[in-house]
Amino acid sequence: MLKSKSSISLQLFKTIFSRWRPNPNSIGTISSSCNKQLEESVPKETVDCVVIGAGVVGLAIARELSLKHSREVLIIESAPTFGTGTSSRNSEVIHAGIYYPPKSLRAVFCVRGRKLLYNYCIEREIPHKQIGKLIVATRSSEIPKLNALMACAIDNGVDGLTLMEGYEAMKLEPELQCIKALFSPVSGIVDIHSLMLSLIGEAESRGTTLSYNTSVIGGHREGNRIHLHVSDSKGLKNWNGSAPLHPELVLIPRLVVNSAGLSAPALARRFGLDTRVIPNAYYARGCYFTLLNTKVPPFQHLIYPIPEDGGLGVHVTLDLNGQVKFGPDVEWIDGQDDISSFLNMFDYSVNGGRANQFYPAIRKYYPNLKDGSLEPGYSGIRPKLSGPKQAPADFVIQGEDIHGVAGLINLFGIESPGLTSSLAIAEHVAHRLSR
Numbered sequence: 129m130l131k132s133k134s135s136i137s138l139q140l141f142k143t144i145f146s147r148w149r150p151n152p153n154s155i156g157t158i159s160s161s162c163n164k165q166l167e168e169s170v171p172k173e174t175v176d177c178v179v180i181g182a183g184v185v186g187l188a189i190a191r192e193l194s195l196k197h198s199r200e201v202l203i204i205e206s207a208p209t210f211g212t213g214t215s216s217r218n219s220e221v222i223h224a225g226i227y228y229p230p231k232s233l234r235a236v237f238c239v240r241g242r243k244l245l246y247n248y249c250i251e252r253e254i255p256h257k258q259i260g261k262l263i264v265a266t267r268s269s270e271i272p273k274l275n276a277l278m279a280c281a282i283d284n285g286v287d288g289l290t291l292m293e294g295y296e297a298m299k300l301e302p303e304l305q306c307i308k309a310l311f312s313p314v315s316g317i318v319d320i321h322s323l324m325l326s327l328i329g330e331a332e333s334r335g336t337t338l339s340y341n342t343s344v345i346g347g348h349r350e351g352n353r354i355h356l357h358v359s360d361s362k363g364l365k366n367w368n369g370s371a372p373l374h375p376e377l378v379l380i381p382r383l384v385v386n387s388a389g390l391s392a393p394a395l396a397r398r399f400g401l402d403t404r405v406i407p408n409a410y411y412a413r414g415c416y417f418t419l420l421n422t423k424v425p426p427f428q429h430l431i432y433p434i435p436e437d438g439g440l441g442v443h444v445t446l447d448l449n450g451q452v453k454f455g456p457d458v459e460w461i462d463g464q465d466d467i468s469s470f471l472n473m474f475d476y477s478v479n480g481g482r483a484n485q486f487y488p489a490i491r492k493y494y495p496n497l498k499d500g501s502l503e504p505g506y507s508g509i510r511p512k513l514s515g516p517k518q519a520p521a522d523f524v525i526q527g528e529d530i531h532g533v534a535g536l537i538n539l540f541g542i543e544s545p546g547l548t549s550s551l552a553i554a555e556h557v558a559h560r561l562s563r
Contacts, residue, residue, distance in 0.1 A: 267307070
């Protein structure tokens with residue numbers, strides 16, 4: 129429980145949710161004309177700072193605000209625990225900053241975030257390893273793209289890069305086949321679960337409160353501040369998709385960070401903001417397959433092909449136990465209705481038949497891959513702001529200058545390199561909120 133009288137505790141949530149159960153058939157958006165009635169009928173609580181979403185970025189922001197800026201933070205998470213969405217469904221790679229347009233937020237935060245993340249892991253003994261990455265060209269037509277990546281990375285301030293001939297790369301990795309490669313020694317891997325546990329521990333040590341199984345379902349403006357509509361996640365699962373939704377609690381925060389990941393744009397629309405400032409959301413599912421029956425991994429470094437539409441291609445990653453993973457691929461999917469999105473009710477199943485597309489993609493650089501050696505692993509969904517055949521979109525960190533609400537920051541499109549960038553994003557958001 130937080131010490132300040134203006135803070136909200138988990139016990140208050142439990143008390144309210146134990147005595148107040150909404151009708152599951154009365155769910156939807158509350159119009160501004162209902163605000164007065166809402167204010168009179170629903171419990172209200174004033175809080176200092178609310179971070180919506182307990183993924184790695186949300187946790188990093190909560191830690192930064194509480195530890196470095198002495199804010200009293202409440203993290204609201206719709207799931208039963210932290211990091212159940214995009215944060216736990218990625219490659220766990222620490223990126224160097226190679227792919228992103230110079231001066232873009234993705235480039236700046238990746239380079240800065242990588243340095244912060246390595247230092248953080250070293251100081252706190254969080255499992256990680258700087259194993260390096262080879263980006264490989266397997267056809268002569270790909271060499272210009274490889275050269276362009278090298279130039280882009282240099283512009284972004286990535287250190288230690290080496291452009292290798294194929295024989296040099298294959299000397300490092302005997303199972304590899306390529307004609308040229310770009311070697312990045314500063315790329316690595318991290319145990320993201322341990323990282324998130326550390327962020328939570330440091331945030332909680334400074335008074336941050338986490339409320340799981342709790343959903344922010346929308347909000348409304350009162351003057352120049354946002355009031356958040358909050359409900360117990362369990363009470364939302366029977367929503368019929370059309371009836372009006374009534375919150376169980378209204379929070380009146382000084383600061384709000386919408387770090388809801390896949391559902392961040394949908395949630396922002398329910399805040400009553402001008403929809404013209406909320407970007408369109410696109411969703412790309414990526415599946416991973418693991419390598420079976422391998423006592424000795426065929427590779428010691430990360431192996432990446434030339435990037436493809438929507439992602440970085442089916443690449444080789446290793447976890448800290450030596451398990452070899454291939455992925456992700458790109459499958460464009462439709463979104464969810466708002467409440468299903470808030471509750472992360474996306475389809476994360478992995479169709480074993482997709483392995484038929486993995487084998488030829490992998491054999492371009494790993495020709496000795498045997499039939500039947502891939503096993504379905506897991507999948508993740510990228511919260512993208514650009515669709516098929518569109519240029520990759522940058523991160524969007526949106527404040528009052530865009531949407532007009534004081535103390536509100538929306539984070540949109542925080543896909544890769546979101547993990548690598550997490551501490552840098554936190555640093556930036558906390559600075560903006562403290563001005």
